Amino acid sequence: MSIKPKNDAVARTSLSVAFTVGLYGAAFGAAGVTAGFTILQTCLLSILLFSGASQFAVVGIMGAGGSAISAIATATLLGFRNALYGLQMAPILKVTGLKRILSAQITIDESTAVSTLQENDVDRKRGFYLTGIGVYIFWNLFTYLGALGASAIGDPAVWGLDAAVPAAFCGLVWPRLKDKKQFLISALAIVLALSLTPITAAGIPIITTVLLAIIFGWKK
Amino acid sequence: MSAIWIAVIGSSITAFLNKYIGHSVPEKWLDRPRFKRINTLVPIVLLSALVGVQTFATKKEIVIDQRFAGVLVALIALKLKASFPIVVASAAITSAAIYNLF
Numbered sequence: 425m426s427i428k429p430k431n432d433a434v435a436r437t438s439l440s441v442a443f444t445v446g447l448y449g450a451a452f453g454a455a456g457v458t459a460g461f462t463i464l465q466t467c468l469l470s471i472l473l474f475s476g477a478s479q480f481a482v483v484g485i486m487g488a489g490g491s492a493i494s495a496i497a498t499a500t501l502l503g504f505r506n507a508l509y510g511l512q513m514a515p516i517l518k519v520t521g522l523k524r525i526l527s528a529q530i531t532i533d534e535s536t537a538v539s540t541l542q543e544n545d546v547d548r549k550r551g552f553y554l555t556g557i558g559v560y561i562f563w564n565l566f567t568y569l570g571a572l573g574a575s576a577i578g579d580p581a582v583w584g585l586d587a588a589v590p591a592a593f594c595g596l597v598w599p600r601l602k603d604k605k606q607f608l609i610s611a612l613a614i615v616l617a618l619s620l621t622p623i624t625a626a627g628i629p630i631i632t633t634v635l636l637a638i639i640f641g642w643k644k
Numbered sequence: 645m646s647a648i649w650i651a652v653i654g655s656s657i658t659a660f661l662n663k664y665i666g667h668s669v670p671e672k673w674l675d676r677p678r679f680k681r682i683n684t685l686v687p688i689v690l691l692s693a694l695v696g697v698q699t700f701a702t703k704k705e706i707v708i709d710q711r712f713a714g715v716l717v718a719l720i721a722l723k724l725k726a727s728f729p730i731v732v733a734s735a736a737i738t739s740a741a742i743y744n745l746f
Binding site: 444445447448450451460461465468469472473474475477478480481482484485486488489491492495496498499500501502503504505506507508509510511512513514517519524525527528529531581582583584585586587588589590591592593594595596597598600601606609610611612613614615616617618621622626629630631633634636637638640641642644 | 647648649650651652653654655656658659660662663664665666667668669671674675677678680681682683684685686687688689690691692693694695696697698699700701703704705706710711713714715717718719722727728729731732733734735736737738739740741743744
């Protein structure tokens with residue numbers, strides 16, 4: 425893929441998004457190892473699952489002693505939005521077979537966001553692939569470095585890694601809170617999850633909050 | 645196979661199915677207003693719940709410790725429009741400082 429001058433802006437945006445988001449992979453790598461995942465298991469999540477919020481949820485829930493089922497269910501619900509992105513991208517990419525499989529794998533928040541910012545289908549396609557492939561490369565590279573770094577550390581609290589994980593979740597949820605109602609729903613979800621924590625198995629308090637999404641999303 | 649392996653492989657499969665379904669089904673299947681409204685809220689409630697539990701829970705107990713201070717600093721950083729790595733790093737530094745000093 426050659427970079428033509430007229431598309432410089434697309435390439436610049438794509439690469440800067442890819443690098444910044446990729447850096448964040450280091451926090452995931454550290455979180456995975458801190459949660460008791462091996463370096464291999466942590467890296468496989470970035471290679472195979474490749475969707476930040478879902479990955480953090482899997483290691484967060486397993487690290488807290490939750491069951492594999494609740495980790496998978498939470499990650500799956502978090503990944504539903506990627507299906508909607510795919511819906512948006514399919515008519516622009518028009519790919520089949522192996523190309524569709526590879527395009528699906530890089531259908532994430534960032535690739536879709538950069539693509540939808542463009543003004544014509546050529547740039548939309550270019551923005552999608554440059555960002556998607558760029559994030560994939562940097563995210564995996566930094567996941568490995570973060571996992572490697574964290575595995576060299578004994579007690580995660582000494583380095584503040586115990587606070588880095590909830591801070592990472594804050595960073596993921598913050599841009600999604602666009603009005604007062606959404607802030608209220610966010611607060612309710614925290615209260616509900618914490619009230620269930622002492623009385624249910626780990627992971628259940630998280631997945632139960634989906635009820636709030638259904639209740640508040642049911643009617644306009 | 646350990647629970648962690650099941651979680652890694654299982655969540656990777658469903659994540660890919662989510663992505664692939666979007667590229668493959670007719671638009672009208674997923675393009676429903678109610679589904680979209682709920683789907684906008686799903687990441688908000690799940691991620692918020694994760695913030696709460698990861699900040700305050702230790703096994704089944706609710707505790708207030710250095711993590712809370714770290715998260716507060718992260719929220720301030722977000723309010724000031726700091727980038728992701730700065731948000732995470734400022735929380736880690738704050739939490740580590742309190743943990744190591746007290």
